[in-house]
Amino acid sequence: MNDNDLVRRSVAALRARLLVVAPSVGVAAGRANQLAVGPLLEALADAVAGSSTPSRVWLLATAVAAGYPTVAEVTAVTRGLELAAPGVRGGAVLSGVAVTASQVRSSVVSIELVSDPLVDVDFCATHAHNTGIQRVVRSTVPKWSGAHVLAAWSPDGTGYRRLTPSQESLVTAWHSGARAEPADTNAEPLLVPVDGAILLPEVPALEYIARLASIARFSGNRVGLIGYDAIPVVSADTVSDDESDRFAHYLEVVKHANVVSCISETTADEFRSLNSSFEAQGIRGPSVLALPLPEQPVGGQRAAEHAAPVAVPLVLMVGSLEPRKNQLGVLSASRILWERGAEFELQFIGGGSAWFIAQFDREVDAVRRLGYPVSVRRGVSDSDLAAAYRAATVFVFPSLQEGYGLPIVEALATGTPVITSNYGSMAEIAQGGGCLSVDPRDDDAIADAIERLLVDPVLRESLIAEAAARQGLTWAEYAGSLWRQFMEPVA
Amino acid sequence: MSEDLGTGIRGVVAALLPGKAADRERERHRLRLEHSMPLPTAEAAWLMLAVLGRRLPTSEEVERAYRFGRFNGTRALVRSIAMERLRHPSRWFDAKVSVLRSAVLLDVHDSIDTHLLTGVQRLARGIAESWIPRGATLIGWSPGRTQLRVADPRALQAAKKKRRMARRGVVPWQGHYVLAEVVTEPERSVRTQALAQYAQSRTMLVGADIIPLTTAETTGPRMPGVFAKYLAAAARMSVVAAISSTAAAEYAGWRGMLRSAGIGGPEIVNVPIAETAGIASPDARAEAERLLLAADDEGTLPLVLSVGSHEPRKNHGAVLAAAELLWREGLRFNLVFIGGNAWSSDEFRMRLAALSSAGRPIQSLSGASDAILWWAYRLARLTVFPSVNEGFGLPVVESLHSGTPVVTSRFGSMEDIARGGGCVLVDPHDDRDVAAGIRSLLLDDALHDRLAAEAVARPLRSWGAYAGDLWRILVG
Numbered sequence: 001m002n003d004n005d006l007v008r009r010s011v012a013a014l015r016a017r018l019l020v021v022a023p024s025v026g027v028a029a030g031r032a033n034q035l036a037v038g039p040l041l042e043a044l045a046d047a048v049a050g051s052s053t054p055s056r057v058w059l060l061a062t063a064v065a066a067g068y069p070t071v072a073e074v075t076a077v078t079r080g081l082e083l084a085a086p087g088v089r090g091g092a093v094l095s096g097v098a099v100t101a102s103q104v105r106s107s108v109v110s111i112e113l114v115s116d117p118l119v120d121v122d123f124c125a126t127h128a129h130n131t132g133i134q135r136v137v138r139s140t141v142p143k144w145s146g147a148h149v150l151a152a153w154s155p156d157g158t159g160y161r162r163l164t165p166s167q168e169s170l171v172t173a174w175h176s177g178a179r180a181e182p183a184d185t186n187a188e189p190l191l192v193p194v195d196g197a198i199l200l201p202e203v204p205a206l207e208y209i210a211r212l213a214s215i216a217r218f219s220g221n222r223v224g225l226i227g228y229d230a231i232p233v234v235s236a237d238t239v240s241d242d243e244s245d246r247f248a249h250y251l252e253v254v255k256h257a258n259v260v261s262c263i264s265e266t267t268a269d270e271f272r273s274l275n276s277s278f279e280a281q282g283i284r285g286p287s288v289l290a291l292p293l294p295e296q297p298v299g300g301q302r303a304a305e306h307a308a309p310v311a312v313p314l315v316l317m318v319g320s321l322e323p324r325k326n327q328l329g330v331l332s333a334s335r336i337l338w339e340r341g342a343e344f345e346l347q348f349i350g351g352g353s354a355w356f357i358a359q360f361d362r363e364v365d366a367v368r369r370l371g372y373p374v375s376v377r378r379g380v381s382d383s384d385l386a387a388a389y390r391a392a393t394v395f396v397f398p399s400l401q402e403g404y405g406l407p408i409v410e411a412l413a414t415g416t417p418v419i420t421s422n423y424g425s426m427a428e429i430a431q432g433g434g435c436l437s438v439d440p441r442d443d444d445a446i447a448d449a450i451e452r453l454l455v456d457p458v459l460r461e462s463l464i465a466e467a468a469a470r471q472g473l474t475w476a477e478y479a480g481s482l483w484r485q486f487m488e489p490v491a
Numbered sequence: 492m493s494e495d496l497g498t499g500i501r502g503v504v505a506a507l508l509p510g511k512a513a514d515r516e517r518e519r520h521r522l523r524l525e526h527s528m529p530l531p532t533a534e535a536a537w538l539m540l541a542v543l544g545r546r547l548p549t550s551e552e553v554e555r556a557y558r559f560g561r562f563n564g565t566r567a568l569v570r571s572i573a574m575e576r577l578r579h580p581s582r583w584f585d586a587k588v589s590v591l592r593s594a595v596l597l598d599v600h601d602s603i604d605t606h607l608l609t610g611v612q613r614l615a616r617g618i619a620e621s622w623i624p625r626g627a628t629l630i631g632w633s634p635g636r637t638q639l640r641v642a643d644p645r646a647l648q649a650a651k652k653k654r655r656m657a658r659r660g661v662v663p664w665q666g667h668y669v670l671a672e673v674v675t676e677p678e679r680s681v682r683t684q685a686l687a688q689y690a691q692s693r694t695m696l697v698g699a700d701i702i703p704l705t706t707a708e709t710t711g712p713r714m715p716g717v718f719a720k721y722l723a724a725a726a727r728m729s730v731v732a733a734i735s736s737t738a739a740a741e742y743a744g745w746r747g748m749l750r751s752a753g754i755g756g757p758e759i760v761n762v763p764i765a766e767t768a769g770i771a772s773p774d775a776r777a778e779a780e781r782l783l784l785a786a787d788d789e790g791t792l793p794l795v796l797s798v799g800s801h802e803p804r805k806n807h808g809a810v811l812a813a814a815e816l817l818w819r820e821g822l823r824f825n826l827v828f829i830g831g832n833a834w835s836s837d838e839f840r841m842r843l844a845a846l847s848s849a850g851r852p853i854q855s856l857s858g859a860s861d862a863i864l865w866w867a868y869r870l871a872r873l874t875v876f877p878s879v880n881e882g883f884g885l886p887v888v889e890s891l892h893s894g895t896p897v898v899t900s901r902f903g904s905m906e907d908i909a910r911g912g913g914c915v916l917v918d919p920h921d922d923r924d925v926a927a928g929i930r931s932l933l934l935d936d937a938l939h940d941r942l943a944a945e946a947v948a949r950p951l952r953s954w955g956a957y958a959g960d961l962w963r964i965l966v967g
Contacts, residue, residue, distance in 0.1 A: 071708065072838075079812045079922065213708065233704055233745075234752045237550065237684060237723040241677060241716030248707035248715030255705070270748045277705050277744030280737045281880040282902030282918075323551065332558045339562075401752040423753035440753070443558070 010107040011037055014064070017111045018044055021063040024113070024194055025056045038090065045089035049081040055220030057081070062192055065097035066109040067158025068211040071252075073097050074218050100211075105156040106187040116147040117197035117222075117487070118160055120204065125152040125167035128178050131320070132406065133228060136263070136293065137201045142172040143479035146487065148199070154186050157207050161185040176381055197222040199486055200253070206246045209253060216256035224486035225254065227262035227288070229403025229425075230270040231324065238324035238400065257286040261485045263404040264425035265290045289485050292428070293404050295472025297413035298386040312373070313344040313454055316392035316416075318385065318407040321352025321360055321376075324400050326440050331363060331374065333446035337454075338372045344454055346374040349388060389414040393460075394453045397426070398440035405429055412470055417463035419449045434467030492626055493594035493666070498659075500569075502590035503542050506664045507535055531565055533557040537689030538590070541662040543572045545585040546637040547682040553689055588638060588660035595667040595966060596639070597622055600631035600679075602672060603646045603655050610885050614697065615671050616647045617765055617954030622962060631656050636678040639663070662690070667965050669695040670728075673721060680720035687727035695965045696724075696757070698731040700882030701741050702804065709804035709879065711834040728757045732961055734764040737904035738882040760964055764883055765957040766949070768892040769865035779866030782859075785825040785852045792825040792852060793872035793933055796895075798864070798886040801840070801855075802833035806877050806919050811842050813875075813926035817933075818851055824933055825852035829859050829867055868893035872939070873932040877919035881905055887914070891949050896942035898928035912945025 015037040022032035022040070026047040032040055041064070048056045054074065061069040061077045069077070073096055080092025094101075123129075124137045141150070151160035152167055163171065164183045198221050204212055216223040232239050232247035254260065254271070255278050262268035268290035275285030315334065319325040327348055334346045352360070360376070367374055380388070389395070395411035396419045405426045411418050412434045420426040422437035430437045436453065438445040453460050473481070496505035531539065536557040540548035548556070560568035576582045602615035619629055629642040638660030646655040663686065674680045687694045703710045703718035710718075725731060726749055733739035739761040746756040771779075785792050795814065799805045807828065814826045832840070846853050859867070868874065874890035875898045884905045890897050891913045899905040901916035909916055915938075917928040932939050 075808070079808070082922065083812065083815060210708075230748050230751070233719050233722065234748050234754075235723075236719035237681065241713065241720065243716075244719030245707075245713060245716030248704050248719065251705060252708045266751045270751050273744045273747030274705070275744070276747070277701060277741045279744075280700070280741045280903040281706060282900070328554070328558075332561075335562060421753065424751040443561075 006107065013066070013108040013110060015040060017063040017066060017109075020111050020113060021059050021192070025060055026051060041090035041093065042087065045081060045093050046086060049084075049086075049089055052078065052081065054078070054218040058214065058218040058220075059192070059194065060093060061097045062159075062190075063111060064093050065100040065104065065158075066107075066111070066190055067100045067104045067154075067156075069097050069100050069214055070210040071214045071217060072210075073100060074214055100158055103156055104158045104186075105154075109187065110189045111192045112189040113194045114149055114191050115194055115196040116149050117199050118151045118191055118193050119144075119148050119199045120152075120160070120202060121150050121163070121171045122152040122204070122208070123202050124171045124174075125150070125163050126170075126180050126183075128170065128174075128180050130174060133202055134174075135406070136226065138171060138174045139294075139475040140479040140482060141201060143476050144483050146483055149191065151191055152185070153208055154188070154190075155184060156186050158190075158211070160191040161188045162191065193219065193221045195220065197224060197487070199223075200225040200257075201482075202226075203228060203247075203250060204253070206249060209246075209249045213252040213256060216253050222259075222486075223253070223257040223286075224259045224261065225257055225286075226482070227254075227260040227267050227271045227403075229263075229267050229401070230274065231401050231403065234270065235324055235401045238322065255283050255285050259486060260286045260288050261482055262288060262290045263293050264428055265292070266425040266428055267403045291478065291481055291485060292473070293406065293409070294475050294478045295409035295413050295470060296475060298382050298389065298410050313393035314391055315344050315346045315394045315396055315450060316349070316388055316411075317347070317396045318349045318388070318410075319397065319399065320350045321348070321356050323356065325350075326398050326400055327360060328363060329398055329440060329443055329446055330396050331367060332443040333450060334374065335367055335370075335372065336443060336447040337451055338370075340451075342451060342454060344373075344393070344450075346372075347388065347392075348374075348376045349378075349380050349385065351378045386414070389416055392416045394419060394450055396420075396446065396450065398438060398446050399426065400440055402426055408435070409472060412467040413472070415464055415467055417453055417460055417467060419446065419453065432470050432472075434463050434470060436463070493628060494592045496590040496592055496664070498587040498589045499542065502588075502662075503539055506538055506590045506592060507531075531557065531560045531568065534689045534691055536560055536568070537685060538662065538664065539568065539572055542588050542590060543569060544576050545582070545588050545660065547639065547662070548685055549681045550685045550688055553685055586633070586638065586658050586660050588662055590664050591628075591661045591666065592664045593666045594661075594663060595622065595625070595627040596630045596661075596663050596669070597627050598630050598639070598668065598670045598683075599647065599672060601674075603629070603631045603642050610883075611672055611699075612647075613954075614764065618669075618671055618697075618958045618961060619644075619647050621955050621958030625962060630661065632679055633660065636676055637682065663692050665691045667693050667695075669697065669961070669965055670724075671697040673699065673718070674724070675714070675717050675721070677717050677720045680717070680724045684720075684724035684727050687724060687729075693730075693965060694728040695730045695732055695961070696728045697961070698725070698733045698738055698742050698759075698882075700734075700738050700880070701745055702880050702882065704745070705741065706804060706880045709802065711802075726754050726756055730758045730760060730964060732760055732762040732964060733882075734762065735883045735904045735907060736761050736763075737907055741882075762957065762960045762964065763952065764885075765954040766888045766892060766952045767954065768951060769861065769868070769889060771865040771869050771893070772862050775860075775862035775866055779863050779870060782856065782863060783827050783867055783870055787823060787852075789823065792823055794867075794870055795824045795826045795929060795933075796867050796871035796874045796890070797826070797828045797876065798830060798867070798874065798889070799876070799878070800830045800833040801828070801836035803835050804879055805830075806879050807839050808842065809877055809919055809922050809925050810875055811839070811846060812922040813929055814853070815846060815851070816922065816926045817930055820930075822930065822933055824872065824929075825854075827853075827867065827871075828855040829857075829864060830855075831857045864889075865893065868895050871895050873898060873929065875925070875929055876900075876905065877917060877925050877928075878905065879919055884908055888949070891946040892951065894943050894947045896932055896939060896946055898925065898932060911949050913942045913949065915942070 077096035084092040232244045271288045278285045418435045421440040436449045496502045599615035640656040707715040749756040900919040915928040918924045
């Protein structure tokens with residue numbers, strides 16, 4: 001293809017995109033079809049300038065750029081249309097979206113208007129990783145029966161595309177050993193939501209946030225998110241600056257969204273608090289709802305019977321290795337007990353970032369050299385994880401902060417009693433039974449709780465009975481409620 | 492009231508075992524510490540790390556040291572802290588550190604370190620002038636941000652200061668500490684956090700806003716991430732003195748989030764910042780008129796003034812767009828921006844240049860002196876300040892106290908100020924509404940006169956009154 005061909009095809013693609021959006025911005029299809037690309041752009045720009053409705057500005061800018069414009073670009077186009085004279089308004093639109101247009105890697109992109117909800121499953125469609133958020137997405141989204149379109153970002157990062165078949169199976173049919181395949185979808189049609197909705201069950205990556213914020217603020221589409229936690233700002237001392245940075249930018253999407261469904265009452269409380277902080281800038285923020293996550297064991301089936309009692313009790317902790325999870329507190333509490341003569345084995349399951357693993361392994365080695373039985377396992381499969389939950393005498397999870405605390409309910413669903421923190425989402429879960437609550441910042445309190453469960457069979461049996469009697473949602477129920485929260489208008 | 496307990500083991504012993512320990516021999520201090528002291532508390536571990544390790548520790552280091560001391564004893568902890576310092580040649584030359592008990596420390600490091608005089612420095616200076624006579628100590632940080640250093644009490648006044656800070660480090664203990672600026676260095680924030688947790692002191696943060704968290708899209712690169720570390724330090728303070736009721740509400744919202752991490756968080760109090768009228772010196776008038784005023788065939792143009800740096804949050808793009816709409820209507824006025832460039836101000840500069848070359852009476856002054864600024868407020872027909880988020884909005888009150896009405900945003904701290912009179916409120920996200928606000932003050936003389944009268948009637952509040960309120964809250 002030579003340069004002239006490319007230009008011709010690009011111009012034809014632009015005209016095709018403009019024709020698709022023409023009726024939505026107020027230019028009848030019959031009239032639009034008779035116009036060449038230049039006059040067509042002018043006609044659309046005139047129509048948008050006349051109404052100056054933000055959603056129309058956003059739509060026209062999207063069609064021209066072949067990607068979603070940022071807030072700055074929509075503002076620039078709005079001002080350009082306001083100030084440009086009739087006849088040269090098309091130029092104002094073109095210059096307003098120049099940055100996004102230059103980032104679009106395929107010049108022949110077409111667009112597809114979508115009025116069904118677009119569900120952003122970008123990370124799950126492009127990564128095999130499967131903890132926390134991915135487990136929620138993969139257990140929920142495939143169960144939605146309402147019409148919707150699964151979407152992932154184009155590799156150039158300018159807009160949503162439909163999933164490729166392999167991306168779709170990574171979301172809806174994930175299995176241990178599944179692998180992500182790279183997909184070049186830049187030239188596939190851009191999905192353009194019109195009078196529809198964007199659902200964000202994941203926390204979007206930083207590079208997409210400026211475009212999502214613009215969608216939330218201007219496009220007129222309903223935006224719903226799952227609120228997982230505000231850890232990156234509340235426990236900022238335990239995460240990297242980058243993580244806090246990303247979360248603060250994510251809040252630009254949150255504050256212009258319509259609804260946030262939070263995975264615990266505690267998280268809902270966080271987002272309501274954020275809303276009251278947004279008032280300083282004249283923004284009310286989204287409706288904040290709570291929908292606690294389901295309680296199901298790893299692998300889905302509840303254990304028929306608990307593993308037979310073992311000679312040496314096993315104290316288990318599952319969770320990524322990071323300061324916030326407080327593995328160091330558990331290690332210290334265990335050492336307090338071992339020094340008192342208690343007999344039990346301590347096991348940590350979970351991977352983490354290199355710097356903390358190195359530090360943690362040093363601490364574990366130091367304790368092991370004293371002759372105390374402690375082990376760390378990483379890269380554990382779901383079936384081994386389920387077996388570990390069943391084998392454990394006590395499950396400890398005194399995290400400093402959680403949005404929910406999935407490992408707690410996974411342990412409880414297996415019939416294992418749990419020691420967890422006495423505040424926040426973990427205390428919320430503990431109220432449903434089967435748990436001892438402690439101050440996670442007090443090693444002695446953790447030690448005392450472990451000791452009670454090791455030496456007091458009556459207490460242990462009563463917690464096991466409480467755990468068995470818990471009434472949690474199933475994933476299907478959770479998925480149904482989540483869909484209703486996202487789609488039903490909020491008072 | 493402040494008491495220097497000495498350096499090294501001697502200082503630690505004097506702090507942890509109050510009484511007669513201070514004058515004993517070094518070796519006897521050591522013996523006493525190692526043999527008669529119970530297992531250290533986390534606070535004691537912090538103190539030992541800070542004094543014997545000669546670096547203010549992070550909370551993580553304190554926890555590790557506390558656990559080490561618990562399992563291995565005080566003697567092993569003292570030795571391990573000393574060994575740790577000797578193992579790293581970079582730490583051999585760390586200055587000695589002494590324990591300051593019952594001091595009132597005013598941490599204004601950045602203001603000591605700069606020659607600028609913006610709102611933050613005005614605030615630091617205002618507190619210092621009132622607090623130093625009451626016995627407070629001005630402090631800053633060592634170059635590596637690992638030690639607190641006593642600063643020269645005149646460090647905020649002198650135009651040129653050679654030695655602003657002492658060489659020896661200080662560690663606060665059972666005293667008072669106030670942080671009166673935003674810390675953008677994580678190294679400093681994490682150590683301040685541990686200080687607030689473990690120094691057994693009453694600590695206060697002067698809270699201007701949490702904009703980098705709630706309006707991250709308008710802040711400079713990486714700012715939200717480092718600001719989060721600053722907030723993590725704030726979370727452990729005893730009290731946040733917010734500079735306005737809006738800032739207090741923002742901080743209250745943030746504090747509500749801390750519950751999920753089991754952190755009680757600081758008490759939030761609203762201590763409104765000072766409002767002073769600048770002095771427009773007669774000497775500067777001619778220069779100000781030459782710089783700021785413009786004329787057309789009909790005479791001198793009414794001056795529309797915009798004060799503030801050209802960062803996105805100040806919304807100067809909307810001011811430019813609104814002004815152009817009004818010029819096209821045929822309104823007569825000239826527009827002057829006073830303020831420096833900032834991140835993402837390229838677009839503002841380009842559009843200002845475009846309007847200027849199209850013949851619009853518009854200009855931008857940066858680095859204007861205070862004298863010119865105060866004249867600008869006086870010479871202006873109106874000030875326009877449609878910011879998208881402010882902790883306070885200093886230019887609004889500065890203009891009002893100069894008798895000049897203001898067009899500003901219809902929410903937050905700006906709306907709060909406007910309740911006191913003198914303002915026209917607009918939606919800063921709507922260029923036409925901003926234009927309507929400016930138009931009304933340009934064309935409607937009765938409205939202008941009424942708002943100007945309200946503006947001059949606004950009560951003043953001195954820095955002394957502000958600093959006195961802060962002192963009562965922190966010290967009692």
